[in-house]
Amino acid sequence: MNKSTRKAIIAGNWKMNKTRREAKELLEAIKPLVANAEGNVEVIACVPFTNLETAINTTAGSNVKVGAENVHFEKSGAFTGEISADMLVELGVEYVVIGHSERRQYFGETDETVNKRLLSAIGSGLKAILCVGETLEQREQGITEEVIAMQTKIALQGTCEKCIKNVVIAYEPVWAIGTGKVATPEQAQDVCAFIRKTIAGLFNQEVADGITIQYGGSMNAKNCAELLAKPDIDGGLIGGASLKAEDFNTIVQAAVNG
Numbered sequence: 001m002n003k004s005t006r007k008a009i010i011a012g013n014w015k016m017n018k019t020r021r022e023a024k025e026l027l028e029a030i031k032p033l034v035a036n037a038e039g040n041v042e043v044i045a046c047v048p049f050t051n052l053e054t055a056i057n058t059t060a061g062s063n064v065k066v067g068a069e070n071v072h073f074e075k076s077g078a079f080t081g082e083i084s085a086d087m088l089v090e091l092g093v094e095y096v097v098i099g100h101s102e103r104r105q106y107f108g109e110t111d112e113t114v115n116k117r118l119l120s121a122i123g124s125g126l127k128a129i130l131c132v133g134e135t136l137e138q139r140e141q142g143i144t145e146e147v148i149a150m151q152t153k154i155a156l157q158g159t160c161e162k163c164i165k166n167v168v169i170a171y172e173p174v175w176a177i178g179t180g181k182v183a184t185p186e187q188a189q190d191v192c193a194f195i196r197k198t199i200a201g202l203f204n205q206e207v208a209d210g211i212t213i214q215y216g217g218s219m220n221a222k223n224c225a226e227l228l229a230k231p232d233i234d235g236g237l238i239g240g241a242s243l244k245a246e247d248f249n250t251i252v253q254a255a256v257n258g
C-alpha cells in the first residue's frame, strides 16, 4: 500500500512544559501556521493535564487537535492523583500518549500497564499514541527487534481489528529522546517497517498497511524532511521542537510536502 493513503500525523509532546498562559500563546501562534495542513496532515498538541482545557478552547474551530500525555487504566476509584479516560473524553480530548519511555523509565510503567491503559483509552473512545523504543544498551546488544516486538505485542493484547484503527504507533528510540542524537533515516525506517510487519503478523496486511507509524526522538526542523520521506514513517512525535511554533510548523509542512 502506498504511504500517501495512510493518515500522516505530526504530534507535539509538550511534556512538563508551559503554563496556561504560555500554552495559549503557543497554540495561537501555531494555529494559523498549520491551517493549510487540514485534510492532509493531522496536527496534534499533547499537553499537560492542567493545559488541556485551555488547549481545547484555544484550538476550537481549528485543525489542531488536543491530546493528553498519560491516562490511568481504571474507570474511577481510589487512585489519588490519577486521571481516567472518561475524564479526558468529557473535556473533549481526542488523543492520549501511552507508554512514553519517560513514563517507563521514571514512573514504573511496564508493558502490562501500557496494555491496560491502551485498552482503557480506546474503550472510552480516545485515540492512543502508543510509544515503543529500545534503549542504547538494547540496540548495542542487537535485540532492538525483539524489544520492539515484545512491547508492541503486549501493548496490543486484547485489541481487535476494528479498534486498532484508533491506535497510532510512535517508534521512539530511548537514546534519541531529548539527546539531540537522532536516529538515521535508515535506522528509523528499518524499525518502523519492522513494526508494520509485526502488526501484519498480529492482524493482517491490510491493518498493517493502514496504521500510522511515527518516528520520535530529536526530530527537528532540520532533520524532519529526510525522516518523513521514508516509506514507513508516517509522521512524528515531537518533544523539544514542538515548543517553538516556527519549528513545529516546519515539521508539519515537511509532512504536508512529504
Ligand code: PGA
Pocket: 013, 172, 176, 177, 178, 179, 180, 216, 217, 218, 219, 237, 238, 239, 240, 241
Ligand atoms: P524530543 O522528544 O523530540 O525532545 O527528543 C520526543 C518525545 O519524547 O516524544
